[in-house]
Amino acid sequence: GAVVSQHPSWVICKSGTSVKIECRSLDFQATTMFWYRQFPKQSLMLMATSNEGSKATYEQGVEKDKFLINHASLTLSTLTVTSAHPEDSSFYICSATGARLDEAFFGQGTRLTVV
Amino acid sequence: KQEVTQIPAALSVPEGENLVLNCSFTDSAIYNLQWFRQDPGKGLTSLLLIQSSQREQTSGRLNASLDKSSGRSTLYIAASQPGDSATYLCAVRQDKLSFGAGTTVTVRA
Numbered sequence: 613g614a615v616v617s618q619h620p621s622w623v624i625c626k627s628g629t630s631v632k633i634e635c636r637s638l639d640f641q642a643t644t645m646f647w648y649r650q651f652p653k654q655s656l657m658l659m660a661t662s663n664e665g666s667k668a669t670y671e672q673g674v675e676k677d678k679f680l681i682n683h684a685s686l687t688l689s690t691l692t693v694t695s696a697h698p699e700d701s702s703f704y705i706c707s708a709t710g711a712r713l714d715e716a717f718f719g720q721g722t723r724l725t726v727v
Numbered sequence: 728k729q730e731v732t733q734i735p736a737a738l739s740v741p742e743g744e745n746l747v748l749n750c751s752f753t754d755s756a757i758y759n760l761q762w763f764r765q766d767p768g769k770g771l772t773s774l775l776l777i778q779s780s781q782r783e784q785t786s787g788r789l790n791a792s793l794d795k796s797s798g799r800s801t802l803y804i805a806a807s808q809p810g811d812s813a814t815y816l817c818a819v820r821q822d823k824l825s826f827g828a829g830t831t832v833t834v835r836a
Contacts, residue, residue, distance in 0.1 A: 618770065646823070655816065655826040656771075705770050707824075716761060716824060718771035 614640045616708050618719025625696055625726055633691045633722045635706030642708035645689040646716070647681060650703040662689055696726040729754045731819060733827035741835050746804040748830045750817035755795050762791050762802050763816045765829070771816065775802070807834045 615638040625631050635645060644663050648656040660676075662668040662683035670676045678700075680692040689708075693700055706719045730753045740746060750760070759778045763771040775784045775791040777800065783792045788805040804811055814831045818824040 616770075655828045658823055661823060703768075707771075714759065715773060715776045716818075716820075717773060718763070721768070721770040723768065 614638075614708075614710075614715075614717045616642075616706065616717045616719045618706050618722055620722060621720055622723040623725070625724070627697055627726055628695055630692055630694045631696055631724060633693075633704055633706070633724075635689045635691070635708065635719050637687045637708045637717070640708075640710055641686040642689070642710065643686065644709050645683055646707040646709075647679070647689075647691050648705045648707065650705060650721075656705060659691075693724065696724070698726045700724065701726045729757075729819060729821060729825040731817060731825050731827040733815075733817060733830050735830060736828065737831045737833075739833040739835060740807055742807060742809060744807055744834075746802075746807050746811070746832060746834075748802040748804075748815050748817075748832070750800040750802070750827055752798045752800075752819045752825070754821070755798050757795065757819045757821055760791075760793055760800050760817060760819050761824070762789075762800075763818065765814045765816060767814075774815075807832075809834045809836045 617636045619634045647659045659674045660668045660670045662681050664686050668681035683689040705721045707716045732751045734749045761776045762774040777784045777793040790803045793800045812834050814829040816829045818826045
């Protein structure tokens with residue numbers, strides 16, 4: 613299957629700082645990328661959908677000014693958690709699909725801890 | 728709103744036993760269904776993708792069936808091994824993926 617690389621795999625930051633997470637499709641053009649958040653022992657919660665060159669579409673209840681998503685190229689999307697607080701601590705996972713919106717491929721996830 | 732349910736939530740079996748994982752969904756108007764594996768603290772690994780027009784897919788010891796009209800899919804894992812221990816998630820695609828909560832499998836050596 614196709615490879616999606618997510619970086620960093622874990623990060624610890626201080627309250628009030630911003631953290632950027634990168635998601636790259638290594639061997640295919642990712643027309644659409646998705647960002648998820650996962651709480652312990654729970655399933656994935658979709659945060660937003662981004663198409664290359666367009667503004668991201670956020671799910672209800674997700675603060676777009678806090679979770680900035682950029683999808684500037686067909687192989688890279690970034691999620692920036694701005695002014696992070698301890699409640700933002702979570703596991704964030706990206707996913708990418710090609711033009712057919714067919715099979716979804718996921719990154720390795722990023723464990724964010726805000727102290 | 729699509730709701731995806733996975734039963735059981737957890738399963739523990741001795742090595743060599745066959746595994747049967749169930750997934751049900753409320754809205755049958757789906758494009759496809761995908762089964763994933765997630766190891767603790769890791770991302771998702773795609774196992775099988777079944778298109779809405781298909782009835783089943785097979786890969787090695789894994790077989791997944793899809794009955795779209797009844798809103799059900801089943802993942803079979805033959806001759807389980809300790810390395811199969813993980814959480815298995817099913818997801819159905821409409822305009823976006825909707826996930827079940829997963830079945831956590833433990834295979835005892």
